[in-house]
Amino acid sequence: MLAGGVGAARYLAGLVQVVDPSEVTAVVNTADDVWLHGLRVCPDLDTVTYTLGGAVDGDRGWGLVDETWATMAALARYEQVAPPGSPAGLTWFRLGDRDLATHLYRTARLEEGADLAEVTAEVAEAWGVRCRLVPMTTDTVETRLTLAPTSADGGATAELGFQEYFVQHRHSVAVSAVRFVGAELARPGPGVLEAIAEAERVVVAPSNPIVSIGPILAVPGVAEALTARRAHVVAVSPIVAGAALRGPADRLLTELGHDASVVGVARLYAPWAATLVVDEADAGRAGEVEAAGMCCVVGPTVMHGPVEAAALAELTLQRAPA
Numbered sequence: 001m002l003a004g005g006v007g008a009a010r011y012l013a014g015l016v017q018v019v020d021p022s023e024v025t026a027v028v029n030t031a032d033d034v035w036l037h038g039l040r041v042c043p044d045l046d047t048v049t050y051t052l053g054g055a056v057d058g059d060r061g062w063g064l065v066d067e068t069w070a071t072m073a074a075l076a077r078y079e080q081v082a083p084p085g086s087p088a089g090l091t092w093f094r095l096g097d098r099d100l101a102t103h104l105y106r107t108a109r110l111e112e113g114a115d116l117a118e119v120t121a122e123v124a125e126a127w128g129v130r131c132r133l134v135p136m137t138t139d140t141v142e143t144r145l146t147l148a149p150t151s152a153d154g155g156a157t158a159e160l161g162f163q164e165y166f167v168q169h170r171h172s173v174a175v176s177a178v179r180f181v182g183a184e185l186a187r188p189g190p191g192v193l194e195a196i197a198e199a200e201r202v203v204v205a206p207s208n209p210i211v212s213i214g215p216i217l218a219v220p221g222v223a224e225a226l227t228a229r230r231a232h233v234v235a236v237s238p239i240v241a242g243a244a245l246r247g248p249a250d251r252l253l254t255e256l257g258h259d260a261s262v263v264g265v266a267r268l269y270a271p272w273a274a275t276l277v278v279d280e281a282d283a284g285r286a287g288e289v290e291a292a293g294m295c296c297v298v299g300p301t302v303m304h305g306p307v308e309a310a311a312l313a314e315l316t317l318q319r320a321p322a
């Protein structure tokens with residue numbers, strides 16, 4: 001399956017209840033990844049790993065349950081003395097005390113020469129994750145967002161990194177363009193194209209279409225591999241009744257000229273996915289989804305917990321054309 005962070009992790013937690021986890025490969029977005037304090041941080045991979053490892057903070061949806069924040073509190077002392085523009089000591093991106101261990105381990109292994117796919121497998125194993133997690137690429141791809149010019153800044157355009165947009169600005173600024181720097185030269189992660197080619201079903205998680213699924217599709221070869229398996233590709237809409245359940249997916253779709261609805265998602269995904277699962281709240285738009293070129297399956301898609309997630313996984317597997 002293709003996976004972003006929280007939406008994908010919740011779906012996967014359901015999927016592994018209804019199929020043998022050893023038969024599941026999750027191809028995870030890495031374009032949110034960032035260097036902080038000299039450490040490599042991979043938010044979507046970690047969200048999926050912690051969720052499948054049963055250790056995620058359920059309320060936040062990311063990070064570890066029962067986390068403590070002593071390191072961030074101590075770091076704030078240095079933030080005050082850092083020279084202007086220096087990212088040293090920054091605390092707006094919060095790394096929990098226990099979560100830091102993951103980034104320490106990952107960074108040490110990368111510095112030893114391991115690639116991100118190897119390290120990801122090791123971290124997943126340490127958390128008892130039984131399905132295969134593969135980064136979309138082991139090369140560096142970075143999401144960058146162009147801010148829509150405002151009258152306040154005299155129409156100047158500025159570009160933000162993904163975490164600056166998402167965390168520092170709490171995705172409350174309007175965006176006029178998104179690009180994935182490095183994507184055109186990136187090679188798919190090990191086994192990514194094979195997994196797509198050989199899978200009984202390719203599921204696209206209810207993840208942000210622009211900044212979670214978009215980067216995976218931007219890795220050369222992935223869109224072609226999906227198109228070749230189009231009949232077997234089933235996506236779950238992250239947009240329910242015209243809104244994202246959390247995060248900026250609805251606003252990003254609108255700002256980039258798409259419809260923030262299941263129909264907008266269908267138009268984006270139709271070239272390479274045959275089936276779209278939409279929520280019951282969107283049953284009235286099934287005809288428009290079909291007109292956009294996708295088979296429309298209607299069912300409950302809001303995952304309040306593992307029970308709903310398992311039922312959604314069942315629905316995506318059963319109702320999609322084989």
Ligand code: GDP
Pocket residue numbers: 003004005006007008009010044047205206207208212236237238239240243244245246247249250301302303304
């Ligand atoms: P992020 O990387 O943590 O932002 O997470 P993703 O890209 O994987 O997921 C964010 C998207 O998941 C948002 O657009 C949400 O609307 C969607 N989402 C989260 N939970 C659910 C759910 O229970 N059902 C559906 N259909 N979508 C969800």
Ligand code: CA
Pocket residue numbers: 004005006029032043044212
């Ligand atoms: Ca993400």
